[in-house]
Amino acid sequence: MDKTWYEHTLEHSFKSNFHLKSNSNYDVVIVGGGLAGLSLLLKLVESGIDVLLIESEVIGAGASGRNGGFCSPGWSQDYDILSNYLDLETVKELDRIASLGVMWMRKKCHEKGYENTYLTEGIITCFLGGKEREVEQKVKKYNKIFGSNNAFLTKNDLRDIVVSDRYLFGIKKDNAFHFHPLNFINSLASECTAKGAKISEKSRLISFDKNSNHFDLKISTEQDIKTIRSNKVVFATGGYAGSEIKSLRKYWIPIKTFIGVTEPLGKRIQDLFKRNFGFSDNRRAGNYFRIVGGDRISWGRGISAFGDISKSLIKKQVSADINFFFPQLGKINIDYAWSGKMAYASHMMPYVGPIQVGKEEGLFALTGFGGHGMNTAPGSAIILADYLISGGNSCNAFNAFKRTWNGGFLGPYAAEIKYTYLRLRDYLEQVYQRH
Ligand SMILES: Cc1cc2nc3c(=O)[nH]c(=O)nc-3n(C[C@H](O)[C@H](O)[C@H](O)COP(=O)(O)OP(=O)(O)OC[C@H]3O[C@@H](n4cnc5c(N)ncnc54)[C@H](O)[C@@H]3O)c2cc1C
Numbered sequence: 001m002d003k004t005w006y007e008h009t010l011e012h013s014f015k016s017n018f019h020l021k022s023n024s025n026y027d028v029v030i031v032g033g034g035l036a037g038l039s040l041l042l043k044l045v046e047s048g049i050d051v052l053l054i055e056s057e058v059i060g061a062g063a064s065g066r067n068g069g070f071c072s073p074g075w076s077q078d079y080d081i082l083s084n085y086l087d088l089e090t091v092k093e094l095d096r097i098a099s100l101g102v103m104w105m106r107k108k109c110h111e112k113g114y115e116n117t118y119l120t121e122g123i124i125t126c127f128l129g130g131k132e133r134e135v136e137q138k139v140k141k142y143n144k145i146f147g148s149n150n151a152f153l154t155k156n157d158l159r160d161i162v163v164s165d166r167y168l169f170g171i172k173k174d175n176a177f178h179f180h181p182l183n184f185i186n187s188l189a190s191e192c193t194a195k196g197a198k199i200s201e202k203s204r205l206i207s208f209d210k211n212s213n214h215f216d217l218k219i220s221t222e223q224d225i226k227t228i229r230s231n232k233v234v235f236a237t238g239g240y241a242g243s244e245i246k247s248l249r250k251y252w253i254p255i256k257t258f259i260g261v262t263e264p265l266g267k268r269i270q271d272l273f274k275r276n277f278g279f280s281d282n283r284r285a286g287n288y289f290r291i292v293g294g295d296r297i298s299w300g301r302g303i304s305a306f307g308d309i310s311k312s313l314i315k316k317q318v319s320a321d322i323n324f325f326f327p328q329l330g331k332i333n334i335d336y337a338w339s340g341k342m343a344y345a346s347h348m349m350p351y352v353g354p355i356q357v358g359k360e361e362g363l364f365a366l367t368g369f370g371g372h373g374m375n376t377a378p379g380s381a382i383i384l385a386d387y388l389i390s391g392g393n394s395c396n397a398f399n400a401f402k403r404t405w406n407g408g409f410l411g412p413y414a415a416e417i418k419y420t421y422l423r424l425r426d427y428l429e430q431v432y433q434r435h
Contacts, residue, residue, distance in 0.1 A: 005261040006182035011116040014189040020200040029230040034064035037236030039378035043385035045197040056204035060185035072176035076370030077348040093397040101379025116183040122277035123176035126167040149174040178278035239341030260318030261336040311337040353395035
């Protein structure tokens, strides 16, 4: 099957009636119709700003419409690592933004027009190794610092929820859920246009120039190339931006990740999954899985900094992974397989706010959410919207993440070597655990 499982089960398809005209003027142009761009669009249009969103493909074609569907607090980078170089108040502020994103998503999923998002509560991180006592203490420590309510689960607690001999203990995340991301993103685009926003699909930004106090943007559409004018431009282009956005291209790399969805497994999964939670594991290059469509397993795995992996290889790898964790299932077929691109900076945190370098005044970034964007993209969009509307210092928490060079053509090699090293460590840990 060529479509993703989400495309196959799409119930809410967004249609834009907007026709982009050359020489039109806007206060803000948002480039990119993923969750970052659309949540910013909604906030701006609700504040009466004249804003246009352009998307090179269709709404949700990027990572936002093809991801694992997990929405939980936190960022791509661990708080342990952030705490090494940020003061506690900044880490707390980042946690507040990440939680704001979860709350916003949860509220939306319950609104009229978002019925097909199928919000389902509960996400658990399952540990294959590690020091149980230390993890339990860490859960308590972070609950105290951030006022969260994560729950440590012993092996027996976990086995009452998911039956795999590989897992030793777990953490049930506070305030986390899973949902249908493609239906969500289509509903969000419909809400934006119902409120007066302009969305132009099949419209790719190919270049831009600064002229006195505005930008002239060249946009390639299905018909021709249009030139429009905007006072401000926001790049919400995720892992799909090309070198047309020179101001940012040097500071992140696209990383792919992969998902496979099994055939319907009927009663076979009832004994293994006692609750319909989302699960991830603590491997360095982790898996993330959940039940979709009643009796299929959606299984996310792996990352790569290089080209595509064939569908048949993704299916083979997903099937091998599922068999490793759930050998009780026996042979299973994988019906769907796809990949998606994420934008990663070397510090694994996003770029949010003005890209202030001389003539770039008026350009803004809202990108780099990595593998944890379902809360952080809207949380950051709310903060950037405040900044665009009222100025001030709402983006300050992001100033700690300076743009860092991506290593040029060597960057993807470095990322791949790092990933191979992490996989090797996962593998060795497993081997040692068995002996
Ligand atoms: C397979 C997969 C699984 C994931 N699972 C999860 C998960 O379970 N939970 C989680 O929190 N996160 C997950 N993520 C990460 C999450 O999906 C991303 O962090 C998030 O979607 C990023 O949103 P975005 O709007 O920044 O980017 P995108 O959704 O990728 O949107 C960017 C858009 O910009 C458009 N664009 C790019 N360049 C141009 C241009 N020049 N002109 C016009 N348009 C342009 C692209 O076409 C694209 O639609 C996953 C990602 C992948 C790929």
